Amino acid sequence: MSNVTRPNFHPISYRGRHLFMDGVSIREVVSRVGTPCYIYSAGDIRRRFGEFDDAFATVPHRVCYAVKANSNLAILKLFRTLGSGFDVVSGGELFRVLRAGANPRAVVFSGVGKTAEEIDFALSRRIGQFNVESAAELELLAARAQALRVKAEAGLRVNPDVDPRTHPYIATGLREHKFGIDIHSVDELFRAARSRPFLRLRGLGFHIGSQILSLEPFADAAAILANKVRQLRAAGFEIHTLDLGGGLGISYRGERTPPAQALARRVLPILRPLGCTLFFEPGRWLVGRAGVLVTRVLFLKRNGRKNFVVVDAGMNDLIRPTLYQAFHQILPVERSTRTGSFRADVVGPICETGDFFARDRRLRKPQPGELLAIGETGAYGFSLASNYNARPRCPEILIDASRARLIRRRESPADLVRGEILSPIRL
Numbered sequence: 001m002s003n004v005t006r007p008n009f010h011p012i013s014y015r016g017r018h019l020f021m022d023g024v025s026i027r028e029v030v031s032r033v034g035t036p037c038y039i040y041s042a043g044d045i046r047r048r049f050g051e052f053d054d055a056f057a058t059v060p061h062r063v064c065y066a067v068k069a070n071s072n073l074a075i076l077k078l079f080r081t082l083g084s085g086f087d088v089v090s091g092g093e094l095f096r097v098l099r100a101g102a103n104p105r106a107v108v109f110s111g112v113g114k115t116a117e118e119i120d121f122a123l124s125r126r127i128g129q130f131n132v133e134s135a136a137e138l139e140l141l142a143a144r145a146q147a148l149r150v151k152a153e154a155g156l157r158v159n160p161d162v163d164p165r166t167h168p169y170i171a172t173g174l175r176e177h178k179f180g181i182d183i184h185s186v187d188e189l190f191r192a193a194r195s196r197p198f199l200r201l202r203g204l205g206f207h208i209g210s211q212i213l214s215l216e217p218f219a220d221a222a223a224i225l226a227n228k229v230r231q232l233r234a235a236g237f238e239i240h241t242l243d244l245g246g247g248l249g250i251s252y253r254g255e256r257t258p259p260a261q262a263l264a265r266r267v268l269p270i271l272r273p274l275g276c277t278l279f280f281e282p283g284r285w286l287v288g289r290a291g292v293l294v295t296r297v298l299f300l301k302r303n304g305r306k307n308f309v310v311v312d313a314g315m316n317d318l319i320r321p322t323l324y325q326a327f328h329q330i331l332p333v334e335r336s337t338r339t340g341s342f343r344a345d346v347v348g349p350i351c352e353t354g355d356f357f358a359r360d361r362r363l364r365k366p367q368p369g370e371l372l373a374i375g376e377t378g379a380y381g382f383s384l385a386s387n388y389n390a391r392p393r394c395p396e397i398l399i400d401a402s403r404a405r406l407i408r409r410r411e412s413p414a415d416l417v418r419g420e421i422l423s424p425i426r427l
């Protein structure tokens with residue numbers, strides 16, 4: 001670990017020997033809340049949102065933060081104050097953004113399996129747009145809108161059949177994936193929508209995958225969409241909105257990543273002439289590098305020829321390494337002058353071989369009790385956390401204006417059994 005002297009994630013830096021986030025000592029935060037804990041930088045989220053929003057300033061657009069990346073209410077409220085819209089994929093996420101004070105008109109509802117109850121909830125709150133993913137969903141939406149006598153604003157998510165060249169679990173825009181509507185069925189659905197009085201189909205969109213580091217798949221999908229818009233307009237349909245989804249990747253291990261400006265330069269020449277309002281649904285790009293997961297070393301051990309660093313965070317706190325073979329940088333919260341590096345797996349306490357944060361990683365041999373920061377965990381960190389092994393979920397802290405604020409308490413043992421019924425109730 002000591003050989004990593006310049007962390008490639010910006011809100012974090014060393015002052016002397018100590019790791020700081022936006023002027024606040026990580027060690028001091030931990031002395032208040034314990035480990036494991038997530039710590040986020042509000043400043044970095046502001047910077048990233050500003051950068052994305054500015055990149056598209058020359059066209060009518062709305063950035064709709066993808067709530068699934070990090071859905072803590074304080075984070076959602078921060079986005080609201082920045083003027084962000086929201087991309088939700090469940091009734092629960094819609095509930096969260098409304099709790100955080102979002103304007104429902106700034107909400108788009110995506111997802112391949114919306115239920116009638118979720119659709120009713122979203123209709124009753126008059127959300128901005130439904131991103132519809134199948135003929136059957138369009139039918140259900142039209143029927144529910146009619147029943148509630150509320151106009152549903154909708155766009156179709158097409159499946160552009162482009163390869164985003166990312167991890168197969170997070171690629172979503174190929175024909176064999178469950179997502180989106182075959183581009184050849186789109187006209188038919190627009191025709192069907194014409195006869196539905198409470199349905200206004202007025203947009204197209206795509207979301208081709210996540211952690212995408214090349215701009216070509218975006219440009220390819222944008223070109224496919226642009227062609228479709230021209231065809232539909234020629235057939236007399238009105239298209240006002242285009243949703244380009246999320247998916248722009250971040251740097252986890254020093255990869256070169258395209259800035260939002262570069263995405264704009266690549267897709268705007270294709271889309272600007274259409275005169276549509278553009279929606280974006282970035283998640284990871286906005287919050288990923290703003291977060292660290294801090295954990296404490298419990299033990300060092302050796303089995304055969306392998307070294308293990310056992311820490312107090314587990315795959316229930318951060319599942320990305322085991323689920324996607326994701327690489328996350330691991331930094332000491334206190335740098336040491338000791339040298340002595342070794343190769344080790346950094347593992348958690350959970351009873352699964354898949355409970356690891358790093359494998360065969362070269363790092364400075366830590367001491368039990370030392371703190372480690374797992375980098376770039378602001379996106380899909382806590383939001384994928386679970387109570388597996390009956391482990392309480394950890395607290396979350398937001399650093400803003402050089403102040404650390406608790407935005408989620410550590411769960412208690414009582415939280416673990418909340419909702420469970422010791423003397424079962426007869427139904």
Ligand code: LLP
Pocket residue numbers: 066069087110111170207209210211245246247248281282283284285320324379380
């Ligand atoms: N819009 C839709 C419809 C999506 O399905 C997603 C992510 C996003 C936007 C936001 O994508 P982003 O900008 O964050 O790449 N758990 C995985 C990532 C799953 C992404 C699922 N959909 C991970 O930890 O890498």
